[in-house]
Amino acid sequence: MKRRKIFTCLLTAFCSTLIYASTVRNEVKDDIQDKIELSRDGGTTRIASMSSMFTMQAVTVEPVVEAYNYRNVVTISVQNFRGSALVEIIGSKGSKQSFFEIYDMGFEAIPLNGIPAGEYTLRVTLGTEVFTGTFKKGQNEQH
Numbered sequence: 001m002k003r004r005k006i007f008t009c010l011l012t013a014f015c016s017t018l019i020y021a022s023t024v025r026n027e028v029k030d031d032i033q034d035k036i037e038l039s040r041d042g043g044t045t046r047i048a049s050m051s052s053m054f055t056m057q058a059v060t061v062e063p064v065v066e067a068y069n070y071r072n073v074v075t076i077s078v079q080n081f082r083g084s085a086l087v088e089i090i091g092s093k094g095s096k097q098s099f100f101e102i103y104d105m106g107f108e109a110i111p112l113n114g115i116p117a118g119e120y121t122l123r124v125t126l127g128t129e130v131f132t133g134t135f136k137k138g139q140n141e142q143h
Helices: 002-025
Strands: 034-036 039-042 046-051 054-060 064-070 074-093 093-112 118-126 127-136
Touching: 002 054, 034 127, 064 127
Parallel strands: none
Antiparallel strands: 034 064, 039 127, 046 054, 064 074, 074 093, 074 118, 118 127
């Protein structure tokens, strides 16, 4: 009977330790990668034509833009577009701009050092199309 109580206590302590360890590892920190939800503000769809000897088809191609805020760096990836991209990060406490060229696919990383913590608007302009979203920089920082 005494062994059973000791075994039960040890098993309970072991399970409690595992649960506590898994809870500690799931803390919310600034270095967790956050997707920035982008909405399309306007523009027109591009039409890519594929021709062969006998048929001609028109295929609408929509640009795909994704943005992430990870470890104080905003990354932007663009697919299905050719041309220049203007990236603007705008907030009440500061702003940044960047240009990059896209040849069907493109990627840009913009470090956020130099602008203070706060809420910012991300605007990606591809020709006449504009994609916008908001994100927070340094939401867990102490100032």
